[in-house]
Amino acid sequence: MFDHVFRPGAIGGLTLPHRVVMGAMHLNLETLDDDGAALAAFYQERARGGAALIVTGGTAVSPAGAGGPGYGMADDPGHRAALRRAADAVHEAGGLIALQLFHAGRYALPGAPGTDGGPPVAPSAVFSRFARVTPRELTHEEILATVADFARGAGVARELGFDAVEVMGSEGYLINQFTAPLTNRRGDAWGGDAERRRSFPVAVLSAVRAEVGPDFPVLFRMSGADLVPDGTPREETAALAVALAGAGADALAVGVGWHESQVPTVQAQVPAGTWAVHAKEIKRALRAAGHGAVPVIASNRFNRLAQADEVLAGGEVDFVALARPFLADAEIVTKSAAGRGDSVDICIACNEACIDRSFGTERVSCLVNPRAGYEREFPARARPAPGRAGRYAVIGAGPAGLEAARTLARLGHQVEVFEAAAEPGGQFRLAARVPGKAEFGETVRHRVRELAELDVPLRLGHRIGHGDLAALRELDGVVLATGVVPCLPTLPGLALPHVVDYPKAFADPHTLGPRVAIVGGGGIAVDLAHLLTGDPYAKVTPEEFLAAHDLTAPRITAAATRAEHRPGRGPREVTLMRRTGRIGAGIGPSTRWVVMAELRSAGVRTLTGVRYEEITRDGVRIVDAEGQPQLVAADHVVLAAGQEPERDAAALLSAAGIPFETAGGAAGTEGLNAVRATAEGLRAAHRIARNRSPRQQNRNGRDGRNGIARNASAQNRIAQNR
Structure with a gap:
């Protein structure tokens, strides 16, 4: 080709x-x-x-x-x-x-x-x-x-x-x-x-x-x-x-x-x-x-x-x-x-x-390939001795869960993935909707293809419950990668009909009105602002990009390096608000300045150091950084002020005494980003495979390779509970 x-x-x-x-x-x-x-x-x-x-x-x-x-x-x-x-x-x-x-x-x-x-x-x-x-x-x-x-x-x-x-x-x-x-x-x-x-x-x-x-x-x-x-x-x-x-x-x-x-x-x-x-x-x-x-x-x-x-x-x-x-x-x-x-x-x-x-001292790696830089610690592929393959479940098909599943399968173990949503990808599904981030969706598609090639069943629309515990106990362990749920602020007016959380806003942005106030200023809030206002570089050709920056070849001179390009306001008026810190503070330094320039070009208003007072039918009442009260007028208010781990499955597994490792949002939200999620998926898979007990290994020696993919006592009972 x-x-x-x-x-x-x-x-x-x-x-x-x-x-x-x-x-x-x-x-x-x-x-x-x-x-x-x-x-x-x-x-x-x-x-x-x-x-x-x-x-x-x-x-x-x-x-x-x-x-x-x-x-x-x-x-x-x-x-x-x-x-x-x-x-x-x-x-x-x-x-x-x-x-x-x-x-x-x-x-x-x-x-x-x-x-x-x-x-x-x-x-x-x-x-x-x-x-x-x-x-x-x-x-x-x-x-x-x-x-x-x-x-x-x-x-x-x-x-x-x-x-x-x-x-x-x-x-x-x-x-x-x-x-x-x-x-x-x-x-x-x-x-x-x-x-x-x-x-x-x-x-x-x-x-x-x-x-x-x-x-x-x-x-x-x-x-x-x-x-x-x-x-x-x-x-x-x-x-x-x-x-x-x-x-x-x-x-x-x-x-x-x-x-x-x-x-x-x-x-x-x-x-x-x-x-x-x-x-x-x-x-x-x-x-x-x-x-x-x-x-x-x-x-x-x-x-x-x-x-x-x-x-x-x-x-x-x-x-x-x-x-x-x-x-x-x-x-x-x-x-x-x-x-x-x-x-x-x-x-x-x-x-x-x-x-x-x-630019620092941390080992360079890769979001989509967390083995990069760690090749000696984490072998790419290995085949256990006959009868020594483990049987595992991965709960959650976001970036952490998909990485854990493919890692375990590459290591020769039998794996099955359960995802409560109708689609895999987790937070990557949201990111892939943002103009300029379509490649995140390609990463999800690649993972799904690879899991199919590795004979890893992907059970969508299946939320793990009490009825699954008996089957899960028969396995050697579970990687819990259930991700996060929005963290709702304590604020009067949350029940008003024009208040939505960020997953709903991402799922159907066209239902939002012309004026949107976003409570929160982290990476998800910034992505949502891009989704709502458009991206000046989305699907542009190299020639269009160069022209947008006054760099049209061959006239590339010192005077023609103006970076600021203002294509006009997007289809909505969007305001990003944050209590403390900079807007998009968690975005990497080589990317944040580009993202913020795009927000400015799209006319997005940013407010930091605010104190939220209440949400009203007219918008959000705040006290700004100068101590002045003001109303941020909005037709819709989107809550994107943080996340917390999805804990339901963890509580079930703990109560049942089922061994599990956590990865991604399920492991905690402090410092959480996609790099941490995929890296933890890799590491959780290796940890749980290394830490199998002698009892588990002996049992698998008797069971041979009739693992989760072909084990009626495990797979069928879980499938019946869907």
Whole structure:
């Protein structure tokens, strides 16, 4: 199906079986005190899944270059051992691996090793809104030393057995900072005009090439568009690409955007393939300069091989880099090559467990694949010895329950799922209704398909009751993932007919009037506001997205980076209210600013620090943050002020002495989000499978594999009680 993706290609002396590169991701596995075992397991699983060339997360070429405390460094013997182990593991799986050479510059976060409490370094002392600090300007001697650091890092990569290196010169990190007038205000040999601004990246590449020799592949990741005011001008970007090709780059990978950009680049609101336009421009510039043989790699916002195939079909780029899709499904390539693209777990671009975590120290993982980063702790598949398979029930088919069920089934156990609602998905059903979040529904559909393939019955419309307890006692255990129910505030007027809870509002938003007041300002309330007002980026094409941000190609200049797009008010007037904290405070930092900009564009009113007085027929009477009483006029009032665990099934199981593990909302609502729910579903499944008692194991040895799927004494009694 993917004729263009599955054509062999070459980068330098490397021959690759297809045109997909696994792009670099910082994982916070790099500095784990486990001798590199987790890092090696992560990369090896992706190599086995078909990632022909893997680019690692950035390895800092010096202490000053580390992005934060979770970054490994090329001059650290411990990190070198971890890198060697990772390279060996990838080779064992038949893959190739490139080490990314990295220097954060003014993006080094507090706690980065080289800062030692002082400011990071940069071409010029320009305040960084990302690191919230003004960096120290590098001296000429320090710049030369940094060039040598990159070369030394490349030598380390070759020594450790890596197949290539990638120089990180994009996304606003040090090398990119030298090319942008915004951050390079020097007047010496390293800045002042276009030629001198590109002298640092060219010097780095030349030094790396000299260190590793002509036959060792060197990739260079450059910025196709900085998307910040006074960023690298378009014509200088093209000239830099030509200069890098002339200096010996074996491939140019094209990134886009800085962390300080006010244009979304990797969020779900960005249409797939939007940024390929910049890779195509660079390829045209290379061809015009006689460097057309240098491969160009497009990246950012691809999550399906079909999208990559479409971009490759035009012949304007040579490879496509996917990063987060390899988190969501390590087998995205092999499944697609085998014609099983519909079985691929799709990256939903939520950023919650990946990008947001990468800026801290928590291990990077994935909402739709919570095994990512934990491959050693949680084997993907295992087959128990004959007669040792367990028999389990999962109560609840939300994100936590679906994850628990597929995990138990993958481990070779027999599982049955019971869901009180008529449809599976739980809170994901609500999210999938929100414009821009349709991929949440795809995650549910994928889980249901996989459970069917694993012979896991899914009993919908079945609420567990007393009549089910006898059958449940015959099992080895239960995973309880019944989710949450709305938490109703204590407020006069709740019984009025125009007051509804958020599940009802999501189920039928068209019944709500033109003025809606939402009591609550968390993630669910924000999603509801989007549902009621529409989304300016819903189902837009890449061209429409670029035009909405005044970025219509080819006119991409520093002056054309205005992010604010106001399509006009939505169909309703919506007010979000919250007692304490910010609106949408629980939304991840890489996404919240995009979401809030959309709410502002849609004319959504937000009020914080309020005190609710009562709900009346005219709306909600509050005291605002200034202590002034006011009426928030509304035709309907929606309650979205919190959740509490659904406890009925837990009480039944506890009273009956049936062993169970909880996951997701059933385990508690503090800090609850979809990432926690799926991760707890995974962990609950492994815990309950590990903790089977000897009595249970012996009994299953006698019963053989006549488990829940075929056991009349269990399944039939439960089914009869539906």
